[in-house]
Amino acid sequence: MTGVIPTDPFTSTGATDRHVIYDALVGEGPVHRFPMPNGVEGWLVTGYAAARAAMADPALVKGGPGHGPYTGQLPPDIAAAIDHHLLTLDPPDHTRLRTLVSAAFTRRRCELMGPRVQELTDELIAGFADADEVDLVSAFAYPLPISVICELLGIPDPDRDAFRAWTGPLVVGGMAGFEAYSRAAVGLVGYLRELLERKRREPADDLLSALVAVRDGGDGLTEDELTSMVFLLLVAGHETTVNLIANGMLALLDHPRQLADLRAHPERTARAVEELLRYDPPLQSTIPMISATATEIAGTPIPAGELVVVSTMAANRDPARRPGAGCLDLARADTAHLSFGHGVHHCLGAPLARLEGRIALRALVTRFPGMRLAVPTDELTRPPGLLMNGLNELPVRLR
Structure with missing residues (x-):
């Protein structure tokens, strides 16, 4: 770290800055008037x-489509x-959409990926x-989840290289700048529309084909909901797991x-993953909510x-x-956390993320007994953003 730690966690890029800032805020109280990255004062x-109470408060809503980054500037x-998608909608639309998507994105489908996740892990390590x-970010933590989610969705192998260029700006959101965000959104949406048409013509045993079948079966999934859900699964389905693996390894090496x-x-390892998710989670914040009516949070x-x-x-x-709570304790009995959310917006992909985290971290820990950081922790950096909490890179010595 260099200089004074800033007071804004969203623009902070030091490896440990956010924890210092949030620990100070927690010490001051549970709710704060605070400037958001878009310049709007919020809570x-x-x-x-x-x-936990706020995430279950019916007075706090997502507000529906139209509140995302640059919504008013992008082509409609x-x-x-x-x-x-699920993170922008409220009941009853959220309930309808989650029910439809859950039918395709089942726990069983995720668990059946276990042997393949292990195989991909072994290939990357080799x-x-x-x-x-x-x-570890570029060589392992990134390519493993993107390979897993692409195989689950049924995205052809040659098409995967473009995703990092698209998902990077989309994850950062409004802090990416309009030009970068717009290019990424237009590129990804164009690709998804073409791919979904291919799945209609040539369905396969994959999640995209299952979602297309839900859309075309007349069950109420609109075309925009279909592309939005695939967008969410692609971005959230891999970026958060990248962070889980990288943050988890950093915590262990520290x-x-x-x-x-x-x-x-x-x-x-399964219990360790829960403590690592709690200690340094893949997300720092939820997607913003709006108070539909006056309410109260912690008084x-x-x-x-x-x-x-x-x-x-x-x-x-x-x-x-x-x-x-500020200490890592892999033997901790109470590892309860909010890293996958709470209430109706609890993460649908949590079982897959846990599966990947268990397999990836166990492999790294057991295969490289001499692994250590190649640079001091305070030289590591994180990308700015409201939502994600990841690392730009994690250089390690393997022996």
Whole structure:
């Protein structure tokens, strides 16, 4: 880290800056008047109990399509094609859409991916196992989830290289700048429309074909909802898992005794993943909500029409929820966290993310007993943003 740590977690890029900022905010109280990246003053919820209550408060709504980055500036058909998904809709539309998508995105379909996830993990590790030093983000944490979600969706292998150029600006959102965001949105939507037409002509045993069947079966999935859901699954379905793997490995490498214990007891990886999700989660905040009516969060009055952002990253480390919340403890009995959300918007892809996290971290931990950071932690950086909490790179020495 260089200089003074800023007070805005969304623009902070130091590896540990956000935790310092959020820990300070949690210490001041559970709800804060706070400037958002778009310049609008809103409410930032940082306490665990307050965050959990806010995510289940019917007065706080997503507000439907039309509130995404640059919605008013994008071509209307492009905005509509990426803005009608589960994270922008409220009941009853959200309920209808989640029911339809859940029929295709089943836990069983995710669990059946286990052997293939292991195979992909082994292939990626074999590609850098003989190197002395490697960036775990570019060599492993990124290509594994994008390969998994693309295989699950049924996206052809040659088409996958373009996704990072598209998903990068789309994940950063309004902080990417309009030109970069617009290019990415137009490129991805154009590709998805063409691919979905291919799936109509030549359906296969994949999630995209299943979603097309739901759309064309007359069950109420509109064309914009179809493209938006595929957009969400592509972006959220891999970017968050990239962060889970990279953040998890950084935390382990920063805590060598706990890493050694996990290496000696790899059967504990599932529990370790939950603690790593709590300690340094893939997301720092939820998509903003709007107070449809006046409400109250932890005793703080919230007038109608206000912007509310829940920081799950801060809430996970609220000492009022558990003692020693700011410390990593892989043996912790209470690993409850809000990293996959809460209430009706709980992450549909959580089982797949957990599966990938377990397989990936166990492989890295057991295959490279001498792995260590190649640079000090305070030289690592994170991309700015409201939602994601990832690392730009994670250089490690393998032996």
